[in-house]
Amino acid sequence: MPSLNRNLQKLFTITQKPERLIIGLMSGTSLDGLDIAVCRFSGNGFDTRFELLKFITLPYDDAFRQEVKQVFAQRQTDLEKVCLLNARIGMLHADMIKQALRQWGWDFSAIDIIASHGQTIYHVPRRLHGGESWPNATLQIGDADHIAVQTGIITISDFRQKHIAAGGEGAPLALYGDVLLGSDARCNRILLNIGGIANLTWLPADRNEIICTDVGAGNTLIDAACRQYFNLPYDAGGHIAASGQVHLALLDALLAHPFFAEAAPKTTGPELFSSDYVQQARQRADATDILAADLVATLSAFTAEAIVRFVKYSIMGKPDELLLSGGGARNKFIVDYLKRALPGVKVADTDTIGLNADAKEAILFALLANEALCGEPVVVGNNPAVLMGKFSFPV
Numbered sequence: 001m002p003s004l005n006r007n008l009q010k011l012f013t014i015t016q017k018p019e020r021l022i023i024g025l026m027s028g029t030s031l032d033g034l035d036i037a038v039c040r041f042s043g044n045g046f047d048t049r050f051e052l053l054k055f056i057t058l059p060y061d062d063a064f065r066q067e068v069k070q071v072f073a074q075r076q077t078d079l080e081k082v083c084l085l086n087a088r089i090g091m092l093h094a095d096m097i098k099q100a101l102r103q104w105g106w107d108f109s110a111i112d113i114i115a116s117h118g119q120t121i122y123h124v125p126r127r128l129h130g131g132e133s134w135p136n137a138t139l140q141i142g143d144a145d146h147i148a149v150q151t152g153i154i155t156i157s158d159f160r161q162k163h164i165a166a167g168g169e170g171a172p173l174a175l176y177g178d179v180l181l182g183s184d185a186r187c188n189r190i191l192l193n194i195g196g197i198a199n200l201t202w203l204p205a206d207r208n209e210i211i212c213t214d215v216g217a218g219n220t221l222i223d224a225a226c227r228q229y230f231n232l233p234y235d236a237g238g239h240i241a242a243s244g245q246v247h248l249a250l251l252d253a254l255l256a257h258p259f260f261a262e263a264a265p266k267t268t269g270p271e272l273f274s275s276d277y278v279q280q281a282r283q284r285a286d287a288t289d290i291l292a293a294d295l296v297a298t299l300s301a302f303t304a305e306a307i308v309r310f311v312k313y314s315i316m317g318k319p320d321e322l323l324l325s326g327g328g329a330r331n332k333f334i335v336d337y338l339k340r341a342l343p344g345v346k347v348a349d350t351d352t353i354g355l356n357a358d359a360k361e362a363i364l365f366a367l368l369a370n371e372a373l374c375g376e377p378v379v380v381g382n383n384p385a386v387l388m389g390k391f392s393f394p395v
Contacts, residue, residue, distance in 0.1 A: 007393040011154060014112045015373050018042055021053075023153075024359075024366030025093060025116045027142070029196025029270055030223055030327065031068055032233065033059035034093055036100045037362035038111070044375040048180050048367065054104055055359040058096045072121050073270040082121070082141065089119050090146030097151055114155040115369035115389070117361075118142035123269040125169040127262065138170040144392040156369040156389035166384035171267040172199035173388070175212030176371070177364035179380055181355060183207060187320040190311065191350060193360060194328020196220040197269055198307055202315045209316050210381050213264035216306030217273035219327050221299045224275055229292035238333030241300040244293030253281035254302045255309075264314060265383070303328065304337035311342060321346045323353065325360035 004012065014020060019042045026035040038054040071077045071085060093116065101108060118140030125136045144157035160170035178191045178201035185205050192200040198218035202211040219234065226232045226240065235241055257277075259268055278299070282288045290298075311319065322345050328334050329349045339347045349357040356363070368388055371378075377385035 007154070007395075011373075011391070014154070017112070020112045020370060020373065021110055022113045022115055022366040022369050023097060023111055024362035024364070024369070025097070025114065026362040026365060027089075027093070027117065027119045028361065029072075029120060029220055030234070031060055031065045031072075032327075033057045034096050035359060035362040036097060037356075037359045037366060038104075038106075039363055039366040041367070041370040044371055045378055046180060048370065050181060050363070050367065052356055052359060052363060054100070054106075055356060055362070056100050056103075057358070058100065064092070068119060068121070073274065074122075075271075085119075085121075086141040086143050087146060089142035090144065091150065093142055094147045094150035097147070108152055111153050113369050113373065114147055114151065114153050115159075115365040116142060116144050116147055116155055116157040117159065117365045118144075118157055120269070122271065123171065123267065124271060125267050127259075127266065128268070128272060136164050136169045138164065144390070148392040148394045152394045154394065155392045156372055157392060158390045159365060159368050159388040161390075162386045162388040163384055166386045168384045169265070169267040172201075172212055172214055173368065174199055174201055174361075174364055175210070175380060175383055176378060177360075177367045178203060178212065179207075179210060179378070180367065181363075182323075182350070182353060184353075188317055189321045189323065190315075190319045192307065192322055192324050193326040194218050194303065194307075194324060194331070194334065195326040195361065196223075197273075198303060198328065200307070200310070202319070204317050211264050211315060212380075212383070213310075214267045215310045216260070216268075217299075217303055219303070219331075220270045220273055221275075221278055222296060222303065222331075225278075225292070225296050225299055229295070234327065235296055235300070235331065235333075238300060238331040238335075240293055241297040241331075241333035244291060244295070244297030246301045247285065247287050247290050247294055247298045249285040250281060250287040250290070250295075250298050251301055251305065253285040253287075254278070254298070255305060256281075260306060260309065264310075297333070300331065300333050301337060304334045304341070307338065308341040311345075319345050321348070323348055323350045325350045325355065325357040329357045
């Protein structure tokens with residue numbers, strides 16, 4: 001009887017270990033850089049035990065950002081560029097992993113698995129493309145074989161495809177990590193991630209009627225306005241928004257899209273919440289000439305108000321806690337808006353429950369890799385009960 005090849009033997013050995021060291025990678029729609037989180041896991045499912053050992057965000061340079069933006073959220077694009085970037089991003093992420101491990105003085109052989117989200121370039125659920133005969137779809141690039149070969153570490157990637165194949169929309173995948181790491185039988189909790197897109201998980205104490213859904217534009221429109229009018233990548237601390245005035249008519253126009261009335265769970269992306277979306281809303285609201293700071297203030301209020309309305313009107317029950325992660329957790333304008341609009345709700349960040357607010361998404365994909373290795377599909381409401389990820393071997 002033939003024996004397992006060495007990669008399968010190594011994979012089997014990893015699954016049998018009492019603890020596994022997994023690197024989680026996240027590169028979001030903001031294109032700030034690559035989040036790298038080294039995590040220690042034991043157990044799986046609701047018995048998962050987790051520790052964040054190291055975390056760093058290595059920034060992308062402007063030239064790379066511009067290359068990705070040529071294909072990002074574009075209905076028509078250069079297929080050769082997509083093909084080249086698929087390999088280029090995988091190679092870049094491998095180099096960044098090696099840089100981080102060397103900086104920390106870690107031996108590559110200490111890492112069991114790399115979990116790579118890749119770089120989303122297009123997300124198109126059926127609700128957005130409108131073609132009933134076509135499926136939900138999403139595309140992340142950054143070839144994991146390049147990561148595995150260059151680092152010598154087994155790499156798990158392409159997590160979103162199984163979710164779609166099983167009937168989901170491929171996002172948000174925060175559901176699985178939030179339920180396993182963020183549930184608390186003592187309180188009703190919302191875990192809110194404000195990245196390029198804002199998504200949340202409603203975790204009632206009894207774990208009934210859990211909801212995980214995108215709720216709005218997150219930072220994507222704020223960041224675009226900061227780049228266009230202030231030559232800044234984002235509104236650090238919400239200072240620009242705080243210096244402006246919210247244009248109420250424009251805010252109403254931004255909130256008028258049918259997406260906000262659709263039932264959860266639902267997903268969205270910069271394919272919808274784009275500069276064209278903002279420009280059309282400005283025209284409807286007669287707000288084409290407002291000050292740049294007022295625009296940033298209004299876009300920031302748009303992000304916050306979409307969250308507030310969902311919390312108030314789309315969940316069954318009252319939250320005790322609203323715990324934030326992602327870049328928006330550091331935006332004081334948005335955080336203060338949430339606190340004012342949701343009196344009686346504790347608004348803090350996920351650090352308070354041991355989940356680094358900046359590293360949370362990278363941690364999530366490390367957890368999904370741990371589940372792919374050792375878990376069984378977790379049933380959460382009507383969400384697809386699947387294990388996600390594709391395996392790439394070094395050689």
